Ligand SMILES: Nc1ncnc2c1ncn2[C@@H]1O[C@H](COP(=O)(O)OP(=O)(O)O)[C@@H](O)[C@H]1O
């Protein structure tokens with residue numbers, strides 16, 4: 342069964358077409374990687390899926406139901422959570438407080454939300470930072486916190502927008518393990534990532550977009566051999582990553 | 583003694599002292615000063631629900647004080663309804679008006695929202711000043727409303743001595759502080775704080791930020807209007823310029839900012855710091871330079887914002903933590 346289905350999606354910003362006629366699906370339990378050069382429309386696609394703004398044309402279905410007219414908070418309640426490329430912690434609050442905000446989605450009880458948040462923090466190996474202010478975290482911990490908040494809402498589909506950007510190689514390895522762990526717990530993951538090593542290690546399938554259009558799709562090892570992809574994207578950046 | 587026991591002991595002690603104070607302070611003048619101190623602490627705590635927790639800056643809350651005062655007074659003067667019931671009616675109307683104002687304006691950021699609330703409040707004041715009556719309802723324009731003396735009567739919310747007013751406003755203050763304490767630890771408090779700080783992130787976590795802001799606005803306006811009735815019954819006279827003017831709205835915001843916006847104790851600490859100063863400038867300098875107290879408040883606000891941008895509460899809380907650590911013998915609090 343496909344947890345997410347996107348049909349003929351187009352998104353204009355004024356005269357700019359950020360996404361053009363895009364078709365895409367994710368099967369339940371899958372990890373789908375989304376790659377493409379900067380400005381290709383990846384984050385815009387996430388924003389459309391998460392209900393931040395409506396598509397100009399096309400239809401998005403989550404668990405078989407059209408998300409047309411649904412707001413971000415509605416979608417979150419339905420089981421769709423996302424992180425932001427530019428992380429958005431509640432900086433004046435502690436790490437635990439941040440994650441509890443997410444955990445309150447399924448409970449009105451403060452102590453239950455705290456338990457849930459602690460459990461998520463342990464999963465992400467962030468529990469030793471629980472009393473620290475979110476604004477004082479390192480980049481790596483901020484990215485983890487961003488995932489922890491989303492995860493605390495118990496999502497079925499998790500959208501991760503460049504959660505490894507700015508991390509050191511060992512931190513990338515940790516993050517890969519964490520994301521694989523999430524999938525093992527039944528979460529479907531849709532991940533935007535620039536670090537090819539991570540994309541290769543994680544993804545069951547990869548979609549490549551450029552100028553808002555899909556230029557390739559398939560198994561990671563096949564996609565990276567695709568000439569269009571190498572020309573558009575990997576040629577310049579593969580070596581660097 | 584554990585930290586929790588110490589907190590509780592001191593809290594109970596402070597409340598007991600507040601309740602015992604009229605036994606020592608019998609001068610009506612001083613009681614009145616204390617009553618107004620509690621009144622402002624109450625108003626600011628109610629304001630804090632939306633102005634502190636929800637992270638917006640409403641600067642027109644005097645309108646809701648006015649709605650409370652006018653509603654209960656009109657109902658009791660002209661229809662014989664007890665002000666206690668009129669007080670609730672005023673609260674409901676204020677909540678409704680608050681939502682009406684909040685709905686289109688909460689989308690605005692920072693100063694724009696603040697300006698809108700000022701404009702709205704001033705608009706209402708000018709309107710009231712120019713209305714003599716609406717149908718059978720007497721508004722009395724700029725002259726305001728007078729509540730006829732009816733002698734000591736709980737039903738009529740009138741007392742010949744200051745003590746009953748003192749205990750009423752003290753009880754109201756304790757209840758509203760307890761309410762904010764409870765809210766700040768509940769889902770609602772977390773949602774308000776999250777929505778105020780990073781609305782997009784909050785929405786992505788399942789929070790309908792606009793709805794929670796409206797709920798907090800409704801609660802804040804309801805509670806503010808209750809104090810309006812209290813003020814009317816305490817003074818037995820009020821007029822638009824004094825009650826609905828920006829003076830009152832600004833003083834609430836000053837107290838909140840200096841005490842600590844978004845904290846539980848902030849409004850009380852702010853009122854403790856500013857009210858005596860206000861009384862002092864009014865009594866000794868008021869006749870020469872009315873409005874001087876606002877200039878002084880402004881100066882203090884600038885100084886506090888420079889050195890303690892989150893108000894007086896955080897540094898005082900740290901001091902208390904140190905003190906508590908010494909008393910309880912527990913190694914330093916965080
Ligand atoms: N809210 C917006 N308003 C206007 N233009 C936008 C908006 N969001 C993204 N864009 C534009 O859409 C294009 C795709 O951006 P984005 O989706 O962020 O790319 P990517 O995430 O692949 O780097 C860019 O040209 C960007 O400037």
Ligand SMILES: [Mg+2]
Nearest residue numbers: 383384385426
């Ligand atoms: Mg992006």
